[in-house]
Amino acid sequence: MTTDPAIRVEGIEKSFGDLHVLRGVDFEVRAGSIFALLGSNGAGKTTLIRILSTLLKADAGTATVYGFDLAAHPDDVRESISLTGQFAAVDEVLTGRENLVLIARLRHLKHPGEVADDLLARFSLTDAGNRRVSTYSGGMRRRLDIAMSLIGNPPIIFLDEPTAGLDPQSRIDVWQTIRQLAGRGTTVLLTTQHLDEAEQLADRIAILHQGTIIQNGTLAELKQLLPPAKVEYIEKQPSLEDIFLALVGSTGGTGTAHDQGGDRTVPAGKESQ
Ligand SMILES: Nc1ncnc2c1ncn2[C@@H]1O[C@H](COP(=O)(O)OP(=O)(O)OP(=O)(O)O)[C@@H](O)[C@H]1O
Ligand SMILES: [Mg+2]
16 A cells, blocks of 8 residues: 655646746655755746645646645645745734734634744744734744744645745754654645755755756665765864854854754864764
């Protein structure tokens, strides 16, 4: 017995005028896994996400999301997914809490206030919850945006460049959130231009290039495509990210570097693996 994939994409094509952006895209995403779609600017990542979330129609090809055919059952697809777009979709005039309550009401949840407070706590936004979003930093906005997409516990979430514009600590926070989601059984399809993000998070990585998926595999499989690296003995230098995190502290605000997430803040010269 095989379990059906959470997302199945076959031969998807899309053009804008003369620009043939997607030229036959095929892949499958296993339920409960994190799948990263990697591609450079303009590769068509957002276009594909917009198609899979029913915001845009494909010119050719088929796809099923949570078992529902995209063309035949777009309403069922919409019920099964959430989308966090490349640009945060939060309402600037409302507070963080009001944004969450609004979505919880739109999704007809019973206790919108409780849902909002729970998510504010999960995303470390409780203190900022009653402030207008226009006063939030980019990282806070992004966290709120992801929190909004989790309302109603959709089984599949699409994250279009979830960490674009975030500082290293906020990126790690978002990565942790994404791992937790997958740990609870949510299927995550994310796009990124950052190789390290895919490396850190994804169970499988697909590379979208010139309209098709040119590679699709686990990190270990992708690494085997290149000849093994030469073995060299070098002193391990801290990365700029290690230094940044050690200097600013890894807990975002308290300045201490030794509770959760602190495992990345190794002092210079200490081995981190
Ligand atoms: N509505 C549209 N009308 C015309 N061209 C479009 C439209 N949407 C996207 N495109 C073009 O399609 C191509 C793919 O765009 P898309 O936004 O999907 O790329 P992307 O991989 O998400 O890039 P980025 O990494 O910059 O977000 C680009 O050349 C873009 O200009
Ligand atoms: Mg994009």
